[in-house]
Amino acid sequence: MADQISTDVRRSLIALATLNFFLADARDGLGPFLDGFLATHGWQPFTLGVVATVGGILGMIATPFFGALVDASDHKRTLIIIPVLLVTAMALWTLATPNNFSVFGGQSATAIVGAVIGPALMGLTLGLVGERRFTDQVSRNEFWNHAGNVFSLAAIYLGSMYFGLNGVVGLMVMTAAAAILATLAIDPRHIDNRVARGMNTHGADEGPSGFSVLTHSKGLILLALVLMIFHFGNAPISRLIAQNFSIQLGSPFRTTAITTGVSQVAMIVVALAAPRLISRFGLASIFIVGLMALPIRGAIAGSFSNFAAIYPVQILDGIGAGLIGIATPLAAERILSGTGRFNVGLGAIMTVQGIGASSSNLVAGWLTDKGGYSLAYWVHGGVAALALVLFIFGRKAIAPPLKREQAATG
Structure with a gap:
């Protein structure tokens, strides 16, 4: 892609930013509000864990197939x-009739199509920006996604305060x-x-690698294992905080809006x-900082039971999950550059990390x-320290320098 971005492409990038802003609320349905609402x-916590686990398992099975489709x-x-x-329709169904059928059915369908x-x-x-601008654009995507989350949380807080459940429904639509x-x-x-699937911009006759490139990549396997352990530790903490304080304060939407808003x-x-x-x-340094945040977060959450503790706990969630969320696709793109298997590889990583997240809900x-x-x-905070140890030992394979950086230093 040329260094200069044309006016037409810039319009598409503005639309991409807008998509990320509104997708923050549209991609997950009830998202963080589900546990507080159902609590x-x-x-009960164990039943809510089963709901999250069922959805997680279905989503992780579907993800690599959808990656190949992409x-x-x-x-x-x-x-x-x-x-x-489909995700919006399932969320509205759950809000209207929060029974076993709508909750398990709706969340299962949400997990599958959302994958x-x-x-x-x-x-x-x-595909829009190419490899050279990918790091900056992923960060921009995350900025607009989290900005959209903050907007959505504030809107749900106010909407539920003044209009009750109707305000939440209107916002989702x-x-x-x-x-x-x-x-x-x-x-x-x-x-x-071609670029969108991770192919080089040169070599027009070159085809994608076989799927065996995924199982033979040491870096991809180690990255998946690190993320599986990280998400086993991280996934349930915000859910449990939402359950705990929603019950204590008796206000699921406003309580979850505050706790989630801090991390966003x-x-x-x-x-x-x-x-x-x-x-x-x-x-690699970004990965290390992100992985270190979670054990500290678990220790603070486990030591203090007053509502004020959610601020450092959720700030650390923003640092840890925020950095890992940006670093993961960048690492996958570097590992799989030139193979033509970027999206299916990213899907495979998301599946393995989903094993950790899903199993953690039951535990x-x-x-x-x-x-x-x-x-x-x-x-869960303690278990996450294992992800940090594994990453330190495998960091050269997990977070390699860009190929152009290797050429420049070679």
């Missing part, structure tokens, strides 16, 4: 629009519509589908700083039932 309707498809906008419509959005968005982004319009505003002619504001700062931090200190629910929320925080 106030009598659902690699092969020239219709990446469609692979965002259809899931947004395509992540690979589709990353493929679309890479509006953000889904806005996300779809933004997707349609991206000109498909600006998406290089921290993620905005992280997204702004990430490109410079990566350029200055390298991708966290069991720990909470047995020893309270504090025990679950300590255990």
Whole structure:
């Protein structure tokens, strides 16, 4: 791609920013509000863990297949629009009738169709900007995504305060519509589908590598294992905080809006700083900082039970999850550069990390039932330290320098 961005392409990038802003609310349905909402309707922590686990398992099974679909498809906008419509419909169903059928059915369907959005968005982004601008654009995507989350949380806080459940429903419909319009505003002619799947810009006759490249890549395997352990530790903590304080304060939507909003504001700062931090200190250093944040977070959450503790706990969530969320697709793109298997590789990584996240929900629910929320925080924060150790030993394979950086220093 040329160094100068044309006016037409810039319009597509503005539409991409708008998509990320509204997709923050449209891609996950009820998202962080689900646990607080169901907890106030009598659902127990272990049952909520089962709901999250079932959805997680279905989503992780579907993700690599959807990654392969994204690699092969020239219709990446469609692979965002259809899931947004279905996820919104499932969330509205759950809100209207929060029974076993709607909750388990709706969340299962949400997990399956929602699994395509992540690979589709990353493929679309890479196809628009190319490898050279990918780091900066992923950070911009994350900035607008977290900004959209903060906007959504504030809107849900106010909407639920003044209009109750109707305010939440209205917001979900509006953000889904806005996300779809933004997707349609991206000109498909600006998406290089060859680049979007991780192929080199040269060598027009070169085809994609075989799928065996995924299983023979040491870096990809180590990255997947690190993320599996990290998400086993990280996934349940915000859910448990939402359950705990929603019950204590009796206000699921407003309580979750505050707790989640703190982490999202921290993620905005992280997204702004990430490109410079990566350029200055390298991708491996960003991984180390992100992985270190989680054990500290678990220790603070396990030591303090008052509501004020959520501020340092959720700020650390923003730092840890924010940095890991940016670093993961960048590492996958570097590892798989030139293979033509970027999206299916990213999907495979998301599947393995989903194993950690899904299994953690059952463990966290069991720990909470047995020893309270504090025990679950300590255990999950402690387990996450293993991810840091594994990364340190495998960092050269997991976060290699860009190929152009290797050529410059070679």
